[in-house]
Structures are given as C-alpha cells and as structure tokens.
Amino acid sequence: MTAGGYEDIGHARVDVDRLRRQGMAEAVYGEGKTAEQIVEILRVLKAHGQLPALATRLDAAKAAAVGAALGAEFEYFPAARLGRLGKARTDDGAGTVVVAAAGTSDLPVAEEAAITAETLGNRVVRLADVGVAGIHRLLAERAALEEASVLVVVAGMEGALASVAGGLAACPVVAVPTGVGYGAAFEGLAALLGMLNSCAAGVAVVNIDNGFGAGVLAHRINHVGRNK
Amino acid sequence: MTAGGYEDIGHARVDVDRLRRQGMAEAVYGEGKTAEQIVEILRVLKAHGQLPALATRLDAAKAAAVGAALGAEFEYFPAARLGRLGKARTDDGAGTVVVAAAGTSDLPVAEEAAITAETLGNRVVRLADVGVAGIHRLLAERAALEEASVLVVVAGMEGALASVAGGLAACPVVAVPTGVGYGAAFEGLAALLGMLNSCAAGVAVVNIDNGFGAGVLAHRINHVGRNK
C-alpha cells in the first residue's frame, strides 16, 4: 500500500514522496538494519522511481549481501561506507563543492560527503591534509577556497580548520567534526564545540562524522534557486 | 597604519579587507567591549567603505552611547540587540529567507537573524510561534516553507521544529538553538543536541542563540553563484 506518499512494508514506511517534496530520495540509514531490510527498502524506492538512492554506514559484509541481491545497478564505496542504487546525476549546480579534510584520518568522512554531493549532481573538488599545523598547505589552496560555491570542512581533534578556512572563503561553510583524536577529544566533542564557536561567521555544523548530511546540505546550497 | 589589509588601533586590528574578501564588513562583537571601543572600530570601518557594518550583542545603554557618537547613520534594533552603521543593501538574493521561530520567547534570536540577513541584501519572511506542540500552526505555513530558498529555524527547549520543518522544506535549513527553557534544557544544550541529531537531512546548526551567524549563513546561501 502506498497511501499518503509512503509504502508500508512492516518494518519501514518508505517515503516515496521525498523526491518530489525535497528533490532527492530517502536515504537508508544502514546501521541497525539487516541486509534484507536494506534490500527491501531500496527495491521499493526503485519501484517508485526514487533513484539514485543512498544507503549510509554500510559495512563491507552488508554491502556485499545487498549487492548480490540488487545486481550491477548497486555500487559500493568502501572508503565512504556508502552504497548507491542508480547512477549519479549530472552536475547542474551553481558552482563547485570543495571538500577539505584536515588530516589523512578524516578522509573517510570527507569521502562520504563528496560522493553524496556527486550523486546528487554536483562537481566536487577534494583537498586532503590541509590542517592548520602547517598553514602553508592550506594557503596554497587559497584559489580553490575562493572559487568554491560551498566549502565542506572535515576535521577532528580541535577542528580549527573550520575557522581558518571560514575566514578565507566567501561562500557558505559546512563544518563536519570527526571522531579523530583521543583523550580530551572525547570522540569528536572537542571538534564539535570548536566549530560551533568558530570566530568566523558563515559556518554551520553537522553531527560528528556526518559526511552524508554535509553532502546533502552542500548539494542544496549549490542548487539554491535552481532545480529543486 | 593599514598594512596588510587591517588597521591597528591598539585594542583591535580592524579587518578592512573583509568586504572584498568575503562580501561583507567585519562585524563588531559587542560583548566585553566599551562603547568607545565600538565607536572607534565602526569609524575605521566607515573610513574604509566597509558599510553596512553590524555590532552584535549590544545592550541599550551601550547602543545609546554609540548612537550619540555616530549620529543618524547608526541605527539600533533593540529586540535583536543589533546596531548598524549604514543602510541595509537592496535585496539581490536568489529567493526568500524564511525565519521561523518556535515560540514567542525565541523571537529576539530570530530577529537578530532576520535583520542580519536584511542588512546584507535579502528578502526575509518571518514566521512566529510555529512550534510543534500544535503542528497545524506549522502546516498552515507549508507554502512559505516550500518556497523558501533558505530556512532559518529558531527554537529552544527540545528544538524539534528543525526536524519537522527540515522534513518539509527542500531548501537548506539553518537551525539556531536558543537558551529558552529550564532544567534539563541546560541553557540550550538540549536544543543544540536535538538539532545536531536531526533525522531530517540538510540541516546545519550554529551556536546557541547565534542569530547573527544564522543570518550571515542564510545570506551566503541565498547568494551562491551571485555577487560574492
């Protein structure tokens, strides 16, 4: 049954109205769901033309099981722990989404943001290891920062990259704290608080390790006033 | 001296390059500064054509002193605790910035966001008291949510409005937790955590009570691909 814009399959009410309403399909939160449940939900989404569709926080084992059931149309991005059913859209955004990661250990979250944005139809430029301990590495990419239409900053530890990059860029900045660090990093809390208190204006923050949310937000920002 | 894009006046190094670099003048953080210091900084900004310029978190007494020194060009918005030197820009954004406040007590923060965005050249629509305890009040404004190019959600207590509105809107959502509430609201912490964990995608969060930051971000989003 699909009364009222969703299809009820027992363990889930799949939102088959979301593409129309919000310009993108419902994403499947992979944690705490079985591979079977994920397959069922993705099939419902496909049946209603809700593609491309993403499944997040998917480990390799689940991804293999999902891929076996859904075939070649399903693609898995192990670094980002993302699965995708259907092809990425063509880029039709206002400009470039720049995804900057402070350190090598932040790359998985950055990649989740990047692939999410690409899937939804955005051109993405990736900058790796531009943390502020050696600021010349960031300053060397100043042109990229100034040309971005959206800047996604991914950083753990103290998350200072968000403030520095936020002071250089003129575009909206989406900051993603990560759980990288130890001790008083408190699994991302230090970076989260740092980014929320950024002395640079124009910075907004998503949940710790939420590369997916940052990618969605970057997409929406890059499509303001365009196709919804 | 203004070597290197700033003017050093002893207690402050006024960033007179920011309009060029980031499309807006440096804002003066009013807390912990004397009226005299604020006046000095605003004068430097004006001398370098960095207008309109905002001073945030300005109480009425300081605002009166600043106004007395700067004259009619300085305007004070008491509800928002904002002072402004110079006129608001003409609206040249992609669409409408909608600022929605969950309750009457959230209005000061919402107003800070709204006036900031208007100052920077955006058309703003205000929605008051659309909290989710009576969801029909929000649903009645569904058209406004769907037409927005940016949605700023201002809410205290549990901050649930961000999730519900975030599930209805297709545009980027900037969520502002407020200190409204008591007990386990922990001065905005509950709303902050709620908004960071929003089950709706496309929501980003700024600091508790940071209406100014939300207004700047809304402006930048509404001008993506436009005048930087």
Place this chain on the structure above:
Amino acid sequence: MTAGGYEDIGHARVDVDRLRRQGMAEAVYGEGKTAEQIVEILRVLKAHGQLPALATRLDAAKAAAVGAALGAEFEYFPAARLGRLGKARTDDGAGTVVVAAAGTSDLPVAEEAAITAETLGNRVVRLADVGVAGIHRLLAERAALEEASVLVVVAGMEGALASVAGGLAACPVVAVPTGVGYGAAFEGLAALLGMLNSCAAGVAVVNIDNGFGAGVLAHRINHVGRNK
C-alpha cells in the same frame, strides 16, 4: 524461608509479595546474572504463583539455557530480548496502548514495551517508522493516536517524535529515548534531553532503551481505576 514477603535464596531475595502489592510479579533483570540464577528466581516466583513473570535483557544464549531448564512454559521473544514464564493475561485495560517507533532501528525497544504491556493484559497497536522527517507518515496514523488510551513513543537521534505526537494525542504519553544514532547523539542522551524538554505537555520519560519500564507504565495507566 519466606518471612516478610520475600524468599531468600542467597544471591537474591525474591519479592513474592509484589503481585499482591503492585499487581504484577517482580521482573528479573537479566544482565549480570547467570542463567542458573535466573532459573532459580523464576522457579521461586512460580512456586508462589507470581506469574506471568518476565526476565529482561536476556541474550539468546542465556534464554536457551533458561528455556531448557524451565520447559514449554517459558517463552523467549528475541527481538525484545524478553523471556516470559507463564501466559500473557487477558486484556482488561481501559483502551488501547499504542506503541509508536520513529525508525526501524528503534523496533527492538518498542517490541520490549509492547510485549511487556501485552503480558500484563493490554491490547497493543504497533506503529513502525513514523519519524518526523516525513511527517505525512505520522499524520496518516492520526486516528490511532487520537483513540489511544496510552501512547508509548520510542525514538532515538533527536527524539522529536515525542513532541509532535504529544501535541496530537490527548492521552498520557510515555517517551522512551533509544541509543539509536551516533556522534552527538551520545548514546541516547540527545533523545533523552529532547524528550524531557518536550514543548508538548503530558509527556513523561523513562530511561534510555527502557522498553520494559514503558510497558509497565503503560499498563498501569491503562488500568487506573480498574483491577490493580
């Protein structure tokens, strides 16, 4: 010995007065107890007519051992991690207990609440995946919410469902935060704080993941003024 309403079996003083005093048998908290201890306690309860009796937080291995010792009278509900000795009572409550889960990952806790309430003699209606990111899914169940005599809301992440449902229902609402989420969800803390600060009146909260407690409370509410 059973002096004073309990039987002392060394590692436990089994409360054999609770059915008389509070209308239901003592439940066995399964964590940190061996299968042997659980079996012993359940046997004492049975010997004193304290049935049906529940054992909570029972993993599959312990449940198998307990079941092997106690035979067919013992039933295990794996999704809810509940074991039960004795049959569920016949429904004799004032109305219907509605158990609503925000997401698929919240279902185990919801099921613990539902089976607890059914065991104690209540009719239970389950609503799955009615989280607020797609509010039409909840609004489609408005009739169920309005007809409930008690509403149990189970949600992780930001827990906003409690506020929205609490604004629609006229009956008492029991909110159960879950550990679903990551990062700033802080293992259920965000949902817990959100629910405690609900802008809807008439909402009370139990411990994170405490489906059992919610089921007991729903039962008591549904039997106010009836058989104790």
Place this chain on the structure above:
Amino acid sequence: MTAGGYEDIGHARVDVDRLRRQGMAEAVYGEGKTAEQIVEILRVLKAHGQLPALATRLDAAKAAAVGAALGAEFEYFPAARLGRLGKARTDDGAGTVVVAAAGTSDLPVAEEAAITAETLGNRVVRLADVGVAGIHRLLAERAALEEASVLVVVAGMEGALASVAGGLAACPVVAVPTGVGYGAAFEGLAALLGMLNSCAAGVAVVNIDNGFGAGVLAHRINHVGRNK
C-alpha cells in the same frame, strides 16, 4: 484570523483548537513574555472558550499586572507561581492524585503540580516532607500511597523518594526532580538521573522543576477512558 485552529496575534499563534483536541487549553509559558503579551493571549483563549487557562512561571510583579488587566476572573497562586483564568473544573477523575514532596524546599514545585491537576478536574491529596532520611514518615502514609490512582513524587537532592514510593504504590508514578540541593546536585541533575534509573518499575520522569507537566500528566492518567 483564526484559520486552521489558531489565532495569529503577531507575537503568538494562539492554539484555539487545543481544548477540543487535547481536552485542555493551551498553557502560557510565562518566562520571557511581557505581562501585555500574556494578557493578550489569555484574552484570545477566553474569547474562544478555552478556559480554564493557566500561565506558568509567573512572578508576582507580572501576575499583578495581568490581574489588573483581567480582573477577578484571574487568580494567582504565588507559591506555585501559577496564574489561572477561569475556575477549576469539578473533579471527575478515576480516583485521587497524591502529590508527595520529599522536603519543605520542594513544596513550590509540588504546589504547581497540585494546582494544575485541581484546575483540570482532579481531587488532590498533598503529602509534605516525606523524604527517605526518616522513612517512618513515608511508611505512615502507606494507605494514601496504596489508594492513589496516580502518584506524583517531587524531590531534589538524590531523589530517592521516587524509588521507595514507586516500590510501594501500584499506580503510575510521575517523578519530578527539583533543583533543591547544592554542589554535586548540579541543579537537579542528580535527582533527574536518580529518578530515570529508578529500580522500581512504573516510574516516569518529567523535566527538572516541571510541576506543571506532572500535573497535566497526572490529570490525563486519572482520566484515561473517561472524558477526553
């Protein structure tokens, strides 16, 4: 205008549908509102027959101003910091609401719960100073606990009264932590955590110092299966 069940008066959208939908009028949260705003909202409620209506967290000065504007129909309860427009309803609940306060300093919150419940049509019995440091004081009231249809427990410091009373009563228990205490009481956090972790089943918790919410919940529980 009152389209869609509310009346928009600029700073507030007064919910004039709540009495029909939830069996009680919207309450006015007095903190952060001016006396004028409160008067306006109460007048709208009265005009739509939404009485009795409560205003919470009202200090004496605001209450005097509100009373001067609204006349004799408005009554103020200083201990509870509650204002009420319109008379309390006649008791039509299933039984008795017992409000038990652990210490003398908890009485204001207990009184807020008691008057809220009385206003909505419930018989209330008050027990003062029955904290567990001298448990004979509580045991002396055992009959009252056993006859209650709802028990509201109000306690600060460690909040242990909720667990002890919850082990004696057969009815639903609504626990209200208060900010009474110092040091590691952390303004009610210790009592809140204690009550959430109560080893007695059937206990639910509301926000710190939220006597109003406890009163509403007690009312709803006491009217399950009755007039909605």
Place this chain on the structure above:
Amino acid sequence: MTAGGYEDIGHARVDVDRLRRQGMAEAVYGEGKTAEQIVEILRVLKAHGQLPALATRLDAAKAAAVGAALGAEFEYFPAARLGRLGKARTDDGAGTVVVAAAGTSDLPVAEEAAITAETLGNRVVRLADVGVAGIHRLLAERAALEEASVLVVVAGMEGALASVAGGLAACPVVAVPTGVGYGAAFEGLAALLGMLNSCAAGVAVVNIDNGFGAGVLAHRINHVGRNK
C-alpha cells in the same frame, strides 16, 4: 635498595613502610600490570613482612599465573577479583562491618569490600538483594543495620539504598556506587551523584566499583582508637 622506606625494583617503588605507617600493607593495583610485575611486588612485600597483602582487579588468568609462582600462600577470590598473599588477620575490631548489596549484580563489588575487610581483621555480615524497590526486604534486616559498627552500602542504578539505609543506621555509612544499570546510569554516574547528595547525614562515598577502598575504610573506622 630500600632507602627511605621503599624498595626500588625498576617498574615500582614498593612501599615497605606502609604497615608501620598505616597499619596495612600496600595493595597492588592489578590493572595494567603483568603477572610477573605483580609477583615481584608481592615477593618484596613478603620479604619485608608486609602481609597479608592484596592484589586488586585481578582477572582469572593473571591470578593463575601469580598463584603458580607464589604457591599455596596465595589465595584467589574470583567473585571479588582479589588475590591475597598471607592469611587474613584475626578479628579485632570494635564491632561488625555490615556489607549490604542492593541487587544480585552488585555482589562482586560487595564481595571485594567484604574480603578486604575480613583480610584486615574484621567480622563481616553480608546482606544481599536489599534494594529499595521492595523495601520490606531491607526493613527485615533492621536489627543488623542497627547493630553494625560500620555499614557499607553497594548499589548501582539510582543508588537509593544509601539514603534509606543511612536514615536507619546510627553508624558511619560508606556508600559504593556500582556500574550496574544502563542508559542514563552512565556507568555508575547516576548512583555516584545520588549517593553524594544523600539526604541522610553520615554517608560518605568512594569511587564507582571501588569495593576495595570501601573495605579499607570500613576497617579503619572499625579500628578507631584500637590497634592502628
């Protein structure tokens, strides 16, 4: 070398003056030490007549290795995770140490306290499962509480037993919060805060799960004015 009251064995400076100074040998904190290190330290203690000596937080594997090296003089108490070199002293305290555990899951910590006290020369009475959810179980042991010279209360969850027992006993009360519980128990924090805020006077608290510390303290209290 044993200059200055200790013997330096490289990884440790064994305090061989403690028996004289504080009436008991240094205890070996077993966590983060190898079995070899523990054996070495215990041998030094023995060589200096510092017996009986305890090693705490010793898992079964380490205990087996230590026992193999030290022979029959070493005894292991698996429930308490304690190892002991040398015999327990004869009881020479002022009275009885009563160790009361709220629930079955609290027994390991209670046992650590009990064996520590017995080792140091105290008569210990154990009370299991006297949590306040069924207060008659505690009241049945009232005589034991009144006759105690020290009362050690071991409880997790909300830790309310400390307050209730503290209101009945006339002797000093040592409260030990445990990590028993889940969710908002926050691994013992709720019990810890509850006990620190006990409304009963005369209650002191040790670290979460610190049965050893409670046993030492009970011993010292029970020997005030006696052999040091």
Place this chain on the structure above:
Amino acid sequence: MTAGGYEDIGHARVDVDRLRRQGMAEAVYGEGKTAEQIVEILRVLKAHGQLPALATRLDAAKAAAVGAALGAEFEYFPAARLGRLGKARTDDGAGTVVVAAAGTSDLPVAEEAAITAETLGNRVVRLADVGVAGIHRLLAERAALEEASVLVVVAGMEGALASVAGGLAACPVVAVPTGVGYGAAFEGLAALLGMLNSCAAGVAVVNIDNGFGAGVLAHRINHVGRNK
C-alpha cells in the same frame, strides 16, 4: 500530632525520633526555608528534647531573625553559616578529629565541619592553609595527622591534599571538595573527581562544600563502639 515518631506541622514532618535512632537530632537545612519555618521546626525539636540541634546554610539575616525568636539558647556561627539551639555536648569520642583546610578560602567549609563535630561531642584540632603547593607546611603537622582518630580534609581546586594526607594518616579520611577555584574547577567538580580517585586508600568523599556532612561522619567514626 506526633504519631509514628514525627510531628507534622504542615510544611514539615519533624523527625522527633532521630536522637534515639541515630544519636543526634535532625538538622534543619536552612536554604529555601523562611526564618519562621526554621523557628517552628527548632521549637518542635526542643519540645521533644532533641538538642543540640543545628540549622545549616543560614545567612546572617535569617540567623538574626531566628535568634530574635529563640533567645540566648540559640547561637550563630557566621563563618560556618551554622545556627545551633542548645549547648555542644561534652567530648566523649575515641580521640581527636583533625580538620585540615588546604587554603584560606576553604576555611568556611572547614569551620562548618569543625563546629558540627564539636557540637556532637568531639575534640577538634584545626589546621589551616596546609595545601600541597608548599608541602613542608603539611609535613610540619605530621604528628597531628598521625595522632588523629579521624581526619577531615577540606580542599578546592584540584583537591590533592586528600591524597597526600591520606597517604600519611592511618585513620579514616573524610574528604570535602569545595567550590574554591575558577575555570576548569567547575565549581568543585575537579576537586570532587580528584578526591574520588585518590590513589591513597581509606579516603571517602562527601558532597561539594558539605562541611556539615563531614562533621557528622567524623563524629560517628569517632564514636564507633561507644555511645551511639
């Protein structure tokens, strides 16, 4: 009425059984009570022979009002913010209670502990300003520490004095964290955690700034095996 060991005076149930049960009268927690309420409670205590009785956390204004009502039998100790009705008992403890304060700013809490213990019949020795930043000041008092039957340590900031003194003394140590300090002292939290984690055995902790509780505990320890 005084049925069941207490007298009910409306706002309080005065425990008139406590002297018999616990060897000391109920203390009046002065915060959140009016002077009138305190006077009433103290009069009831006196009428039942429950003297000496203490009122804690009493500011000077309330103390003056209470003193005016009760006359010369009431004494006020401003440094300790304690009021006392009735004379201190004669010392009949096992030995000496030593109260050591780390810094000058900790003296009020230390004095609360000292006067409480003296009131209950103990000889008290006060050591001021023996914090560990200049450890020779503490070592100079080594004899006092070694001769104590109970040691009360009062310290703010990091609270290290408890560990150092606890390593020198053979008697039970009662540690009182204070709110002295700033920044990351978090109003006593740092000292509290430090004392709970003391590497010295035999240390127990009471609530932040709880000099009264420490005094009671010291008294009970000093009277173990004596008059209850």
Place this chain on the structure above:
Amino acid sequence: MTAGGYEDIGHARVDVDRLRRQGMAEAVYGEGKTAEQIVEILRVLKAHGQLPALATRLDAAKAAAVGAALGAEFEYFPAARLGRLGKARTDDGAGTVVVAAAGTSDLPVAEEAAITAETLGNRVVRLADVGVAGIHRLLAERAALEEASVLVVVAGMEGALASVAGGLAACPVVAVPTGVGYGAAFEGLAALLGMLNSCAAGVAVVNIDNGFGAGVLAHRINHVGRNK
C-alpha cells in the same frame, strides 16, 4: 613563628621559603580573601624579603584598601586585576615572551600574563586581536612569532589561534583559554578542549582565564638554565 619555612598567621601559613625554592615569592590568590588578610600576607612576605609579590584576581575596591594600607610600594593593574608589592625585576631572560590575544575581549587575561612575566624579569611583546578569522593579521606578525623564546596564546571561543600559531612558532607555546564567547563556548570549555587537542605539537594549556599561571610558566621557560 616561622618554623619550617613558613609563617603561621592563623588564617594562612605564608610560604617564606618559596623565593629560595622556586625563584619567586608565593602569590596571593585574592578571591575569597578580605583586604585585611591580603595586607597581612603581603606584609609577611615583605618582612622576609619575598618581593616582588603579586596578588591576583583583585577587584578595584579591594585593591584600593590594600593600597591604602601598604602605600606607594603597592601598585595596581586594573586591566589585569593584579596587585604588586615591590618593583618588577630587570629582564634577564633568554629572549622575548610574546603574548598574543585573539580578540579585544581576551585582553584582560593577556594583560595578566604579560604583567606577571614582566614582574618576574622578562621582556614582553604584546600582540592584540590576531584571531584566525582574518589570518592576514596573524601572518603579518610572523617575524614576532619566529623570534619569540616563549609564545603565550590567549583565546576564547574555539581557541583556534593556539593551533595556527603553534604551527608557525618554533618555541614552546603556552595556551590560555578564556571565557569569552557564549552558548556552546560553555564558559571556556570549548577553547580549553580545542587547545588540549591542538594538532600542532609543543602546545601546553593552563586553566581557563589563568593569565597568571601562563605568565609564571613563560617566565620559567624563558629562564631555563639561567637564574632559577
């Protein structure tokens, strides 16, 4: 009496050995002490040649009273809330102490550090308003950073200046978080955590707002291998 290196004046044991032992006089922590107590302590210090001596956290009123008692030898620095008895020493350090403040509101704490270091015999260079939101302001001072022998970084909000400056400087960096900010700054906690997790090596942190401690540390670093 001055036995053992201190003089006992009742409320304090003045450490008159500290200049010899640690190269500087004991500082007087002004909070929670009366002007009389401060005067007494400073007089003892002077009598023992322990000059210059500092009194910290001194408000203007106390400073006036202290100054009236001690005469011209006492100097007050209102911005830093420091009082000093005796002249600053001549600079004899290894190089320059650079004190950099992120914003105007951080200047009082920076000044406390600067004057402390100057008092102890160090040349100090002050850099104001070099926060990272406009990084060109910091880069313009690169020469100063590279020539420093110690760098003290004072910053509130997210404290990112410590990481950026720490990545440019080769000398030891002492980071001082301040309480500047609001909301999720949590009175300095965000800056504190940020600085502790600095991705730049060679950064150490002192307590929030502890300019004095930073000044002492800078002094000791600048005098390593010199006069103690």
Place this chain on the structure above:
Amino acid sequence: MTAGGYEDIGHARVDVDRLRRQGMAEAVYGEGKTAEQIVEILRVLKAHGQLPALATRLDAAKAAAVGAALGAEFEYFPAARLGRLGKARTDDGAGTVVVAAAGTSDLPVAEEAAITAETLGNRVVRLADVGVAGIHRLLAERAALEEASVLVVVAGMEGALASVAGGLAACPVVAVPTGVGYGAAFEGLAALLGMLNSCAAGVAVVNIDNGFGAGVLAHRINHVGRNK
C-alpha cells in the same frame, strides 16, 4: 611536487619545511593510517632530510610492516608505541629533562615522552612510581627535581603528583594526565581537571595520554635560546 614547502602524495601533504621552520620533522600520527601510508610518508620525509622522524600510536603489527619496508634505519619502541626513522640527535639541551611517572601503569605514556625528548636531543632521567600515596618515595628524589631544567609529570587517577612536584621544582612543569584508573576517573578526565587546577604555579597540561606532545614541549623548553 613540493611546491610551497610540502609534498602532495594524495592522502597526505607531507610538510617538508617543518625541520627548518620548527626545528623538528613532522611526526606521523599512526592511528587511522595504514602501514603503507606511514611508509610512504616516512620515505618522503627521509628524501627531504627530515630526520629523525617519529610515528606515534603505532601498534606492533603496523610497526613490523613498517620496519619490513624501511629496514634497519627504522626502530620500534614497543612500550611507547613509537617508531623512529633515523638516529636520535646528540644531547644539546640546557639541562636534564626529568620524566616522573606516578604509577607502574603510567609507564607507557612516560616512555613515549622520554623517547621523544631523547630523539630530539635531550638528556632524560626517568623516575618511576613516585605517586603521592607514599610521599617519601617522591621526597627521596628531591635532588633530581631541583636539578631538572624541565619536569614532565605523568599521572592518572587524581593526578596529584603534578601539584606536589610542581610545588617542589623551580623549573617548568609539563603535566600529562593518563587514562589510568576506573569509575569516576572517566578515562583521564579526573587527572586532566586536577592538573589544570593545580594549586602550584608553573604547571601546564597536555592532552590525556599525550606523551609525545609532552616530549616535544620538554625539548623546546630545554632548548630555549639555543638551536631552534
């Protein structure tokens, strides 16, 4: 490519300017990196003469793989979990770095600090097990403390050693909290807060378990005014 002082190898931008700029090579943070990535980075560092170079938080398996690839020039220090490419520099510091560990379990962190400092050209003296529970063990090392040019204090639990040693030493003190402890130690938080609030002046703190950072800082302090 090595434009601008770094070499971009895709997953990392290796800072090959750091030796010149800050006197030491970039260290490789081993957590969250593969052995292959670590090898690549170390090879780039070597190619640019950036030796000796350290890799931190390296487990034995990764170290073996790195060692197999890099040969004999790579050395692994298992206790410290440090890998080093290139020889330690010759000692050319101002004096001695003393690394003092409170307990045996703190030794791994102490060793990380010691080897880091030795690698960078410092003479290091190690003091093990000098915790304050037996203060004579520390006092016996008083000469070492007084002769140090830098003192690194490594301690878990309550971290009191920092305050006591800080009161004895005249040199700068770098305090390293460790995660040693349990319960309310909160994985190093108690020690961290304790050290930040040290009543001894001249103490600075690094992140929990950050032996590496302490070693770097000790090195820089020991080289102030010398070779950068």
